[in-house]
Amino acid sequence: MNIGIDAGGTLIKVVCRNRGGLKYHKFPSVQLDYVASWINGFDEAQVCVTGGKAALLKSKMKRSAAEIVEFEATSQGVRYFLADHDFTEDAYLVTNVGTGTSIHHVTDRHQKRIGGTGVGGGTMMGLAQLLTGITDYEQIVRLAAKGARDRIDLKVSHIYEGAEPPIPGDLTASNFGHLLPSASLASLSQEELLAAVIGLVGETVATTSVLAAGQCGVSSVIFIGSSFLRNNLLKEVVIRYTKLRGGNPLFLRNGEYCGAVGASLYE
Ligand code: ADP
Incomplete structure (x- = not known):
């Protein structure tokens, strides 16, 4: 063995x-x-x-x-x-969203780590604890899946206020940037806070990956790492942002x- x-x-x-x-x-x-x-x-x-x-x-x-x-x-x-x-491309990117995030350019013969970001699964755990006191991974992803980010994240459409924006209004202009009057802060639920944390991590790793993919001349990004375990919200955010920016996201079972x-x- x-x-x-x-x-x-x-x-x-x-x-x-x-x-x-x-x-x-x-x-x-x-x-x-x-x-x-x-x-x-x-x-x-x-x-x-x-x-x-x-x-x-x-x-x-x-x-x-x-x-x-x-x-x-x-x-x-x-x-x-x-x-x-059924994957025939001979060059692609691998983004490993572990405690931190590592990005690799892989071909059939070699691999090169081309960068990464400190924003990863550890960020999810750390910010979740700071904002809600919750430390259990399963509880964090379960609650986050029920949360909406609208009251925490600032969207492009919020800034353009009814005018036609030059980029999709649904994109996040600023994660955690939707400043609330301090009286409303206490009304934010754990679900909303955790969804915003996962949004921040997902959009950061997807955007960084797609920019790196462009630099390497590939379009497929294979996302792996335990941060995606039972974490459909993170997957959804990553898929949406990767596709929006022209990339082809893929997830591996047992990745x-x-x-x-x-x-x-x-x-
Ligand atoms: P590493 O190799 O750095 O340990 P992993 O790919 O194993 O990285 O991913 C670690 C991340 O996976 C954690 O930061 C957390 O977001 C997530 N995770 C998934 N399951 C668990 C768990 N049972 N306990 C803690 N974190 C978990």
Whole structure:
């Protein structure tokens, strides 16, 4: 068996690969010690680790393990998953919305990290906590899905006030820019605040990705990362903004495991 581990800032993703296929496991990164001892129990397996906490995890393991660079592992994993898709383009962008966001230009032969933004899944968690006190990911995405952003975000149409804007009036002119009278602030619901947080993250990662895609001369952007887990609102925002700006957004099933899959393929 081959075990690939992507030890990230928030979550540790583990893929166990054998002839029967892939098995997926996920742990909070704070359980690093537990994961190390669990992996120690797989005597016969070949283990390869990647991700920001790979070295720390390896130092806690009582067995040898290979280590590969996260971006290389991720692009290998993306290629692996794409083989099951009707996708024929030989160059595309991969945007990994993890704790932070990383953007890669991938071709059939190489990958290059071309940039990123600190706005990502960690921003979702941090701003959600600051604004609502909620720290549970599932609760954050569930509540956000019920919220409207109109009272928090300033749209282009708000600025043009009935006049014909030169760009679609529905676009966000300023995330969190719709300043309310202070008396109304208390009336903002957790749902509205969380929807606005996800709007900010989604529009930022989509816009950054499409600009990067233009720079690389590609149109397809493959979005991966655990930030999309059960988070249809983030997906919707990303799809809408990517398409609006001429990009072709794609999501991979189990896409948050690309790094771990790539590591499991290491020979
Ligand atoms: P990393 O490799 O940096 O850990 P991930 O791709 O695993 O990144 O994405 C981490 C993000 O996924 C978090 O910032 C959060 O927005 C989201 N997330 C999804 N599920 C959970 C969870 N169970 N606990 C915490 N964050 C989660």
